[in-house]
Amino acid sequence: MQATSHTGTRxxxxxxxxxxxxxxxxxxxxxxxxxxxxxxxxxxDREHRLDAAFEVVRLGPLTLGDLRCGTDVRMRFGxxxxxxxxxxxxxxxxxxxxxxxxxxxxxxxxxxxHPVGEPTLERWNRDCRxxxxxxxxxxxxxxxxxxxxxxxxxxxxLDPDLDISQGPGLSWARLVALTVQEMDNEHGAxxxxxxxxxxxxxxxTGLLLATGHRYREELDAPVKGxxxxxxxxxxxxIHAHPERPYTTTELAGIGQVGARWLQEGFRRHMGMxxxxxxxxxxxxxxxxxxxxxxxxxxxxxxxxxxxxxTHLGRFADGYRTRFGELPSQTLGTP
Numbered sequence: 476m477q478a479t480s481h482t483g484t485r486x487x488x489x490x491x492x493x494x495x496x497x498x499x500x501x502x503x504x505x506x507x508x509x510x511x512x513x514x515x516x517x518x519x520d521r522e523h524r525l526d527a528a529f530e531v532v533r534l535g536p537l538t539l540g541d542l543r544c545g546t547d548v549r550m551r552f553g554x555x556x557x558x559x560x561x562x563x564x565x566x567x568x569x570x571x572x573x574x575x576x577x578x579x580x581x582x583x584x585x586x587x588x589h590p591v592g593e594p595t596l597e598r599w600n601r602d603c604r605x606x607x608x609x610x611x612x613x614x615x616x617x618x619x620x621x622x623x624x625x626x627x628x629x630x631x632x633l634d635p636d637l638d639i640s641q642g643p644g645l646s647w648a649r650l651v652a653l654t655v656q657e658m659d660n661e662h663g664a665x666x667x668x669x670x671x672x673x674x675x676x677x678x679x680t681g682l683l684l685a686t687g688h689r690y691r692e693e694l695d696a697p698v699k700g701x702x703x704x705x706x707x708x709x710x711x712x713i714h715a716h717p718e719r720p721y722t723t724t725e726l727a728g729i730g731q732v733g734a735r736w737l738q739e740g741f742r743r744h745m746g747m748x749x750x751x752x753x754x755x756x757x758x759x760x761x762x763x764x765x766x767x768x769x770x771x772x773x774x775x776x777x778x779x780x781x782x783x784x785t786h787l788g789r790f791a792d793g794y795r796t797r798f799g800e801l802p803s804q805t806l807g808t809p
Contacts, residue, residue, distance in 0.1 A: 488535025488675045490665050492658045496528045503527040503544070510538060511559075511609055512552050520547035523601055532658040532665065535675045536611035541655045543604040550596040558610040559588040560682070561596075562639060562648050566603030570596050575635055580605075583640040585648065587633050587686060606651050610682065618679040622694055624733035634687035643685040650674075650681055669722075676724065705730030706740045709749060717756045718783045723749055757782040758797050761790075762805060770807040778802075 495506050500516060503525065507514050510531050518525055526545025531538065541564075561568055561580055568580040573592030580586035588594050590612045599605075612629070620626055639648040654674055657663045664670040684694060709730040713721070726749045727734040741749045760782045765775065776787055779802070784790040794802045 488668075488671050489533070490535075490671055491533045492665075493529065493531040493533075495531075496526075498525050498527070500525055507550075510540065511607065512555055512557075515551045517549045518546055519549055519598060520601060523547075530655060530658065532655060534654065534665070534671060534678070536614035537675060537678055538607075538609040539651055539655050539678075540607045541604070542607050544599055544601065546601045548596075548599050550599065552594050554591050554593060555588060555609075556590050557612050558590060558615055558633065558682075559594075560608040560610070560637065561586040561588075562606040562608070562651060564604045564606065564652075566600040567598075568596060568600070568603050568605060569598040570594065572635070578636060580636070583638070585637040585639050585644070587635050587637050589632055589635075590630070606648070606655060608651055608678075610679070615679055615682070618676075619683055619690060621727075621733045622680065622683060622735050623690060624736045627690065631688050631690065633682075637686045643681065647678075647681040647685040650678060654678065673722075705732040705737065706744050709737065709741075710745070710752070713749075713753050713756050717753060717760055718781060720783065721750075721753060726753075753783075754793070755797070757784065758794060761794070761802065762798055765802055765805040765807075768807060773806070775802045775806060 493506075493510060497503055497506070500518065504514055504516055506527075506529060507516075510529070510533075523546040525548070527543070528545070529540055529542050531540035531542075533539075561570070562585040563581050565582065568586060569577065570580060570586050571577040572588055572594040575592075577597065578586065616627065616629055616631065619631060637647075638644045654665070657665045660666075664674060683690075709726045712726070712729045723734050723737070727737045730737050730740075732740070737749055741747060741752060745752050747755070761778050761784070764773070764778045764781075768778070775791075779787060779790045791802060798805065
C-alpha cells in the first residue's frame with residue numbers, strides 16, 4: 476500500500492492519494508473502512524479468489540477511487556453519512572438502499588446513494604471496475620446554496636440513479652475519471668492548489684447539475700434578476716486592484732452573492748462575464764502604461780506581468796484585438 480498527501484495553500488483543498496492491492500479479505504475491509512465507510516464483505520464466487528485493487532484520491536470533501544475486487548462480492552454498510560456515487564466502467568453492480576427497489580448500475584447508469592439508509596451492494600461482479608465517489612453532505616449542501624444564492628434545508632435527496640451515457644451525467648463521469656487519473660501525475664493539476672480547488676468546485680457543481688433533485692429546475696432556469704449592488708462592489712474591487720489573481724468564486728464573495736448570480740448580473744449590467752471584465756480592465760491599464768512609458772525604461776512583458784497577464788502570446792493577441800495594434804507599437808506613443 477502506498478499513500479501520499481499534501482496540504483494546499485490557504486483556501487485550497489487537502490489532497491491525498493492511496494494505491495492498494497490485496498488478496499486478504501480483512502485488509503480489504505480495513506482499507507474500505509478507512510477511505511470510505513465501515514463495511515462487511517462476503518465473497519460470493521468460489522472459483523475466483525479476491526484480488527482487490529484500489530486507487531483512491533481525496534480532494535477536500537471528495538473521495539474518488541478506481542476500484543475492483545477481482546471476484547463477485549457482497550458488501551453491506553450502515554448509514555453512510557455522505558452522498559455516494561458508483562460509476563461502473565465495466566461489468567454490473569446490483570444494489571439497493573433502504574426501501575428503494577433493487578437496481579443495477581452499469582456503464583450507462585450510475586448508482587446514487589443517500590447519506591441515510593443502509594445500502595447493500597448485492598453483487599459486485601468480478602468484471603466490474605468502478606469509480607466510487609464519496610461526497611461530504613455538508614459541502615454538497617453548501618455548494619447548492621451558493622448556486623441558488625439562498626439557504627436550503629439539509630438532506631437534499633438526489634435521484635437514485637444517474638444517466639452517464641450522455642449529457643451532463645457523461646461529462647461529470649468523465650471529470651471524475653480525469654481526477655482519478657491525475658493522481659499519477661506528480662506535477663499535474665492535483666499538485667497545483669488553484670487547479671485542485673477548481674476541480675473540487677467543478678465536481679460538486681457538476682453533480683448537482685447532472686442528477687435529479689427538487690432544486691434541479693431552479694438551477695436550470697435563467698436567473699430572473701441580479702441587483703446592481705453586488706455588481707458594483709465587484710466592479711469597484713476590480714478597478715481598485717485589477718492585478719490581483721481573482722477567481723469567479725472570490726469575486727462572488729466580494730459581491731456577497733452566489734457565483735451563478737454574479738455571472739448573470741455581469742452579463743446583464745456589463746455585457747460580459749466577471750473574468751472578461753477583469754481582463755478588459757487589465758488590458759486598459761497596460762495600454763495606458765505603455766503609452767506613457769519610456770521605451771528604454773519599460774518592456775511590454777514587464778507591463779503585462781504587472782497587471783496580471785502571464786501568457787504573453789495570448790496577451791498580445793487580445794491586445795491587438797482590443798486596440799488594433801501590437802503592444803510594442805503602443806509603447807512610448809503619446
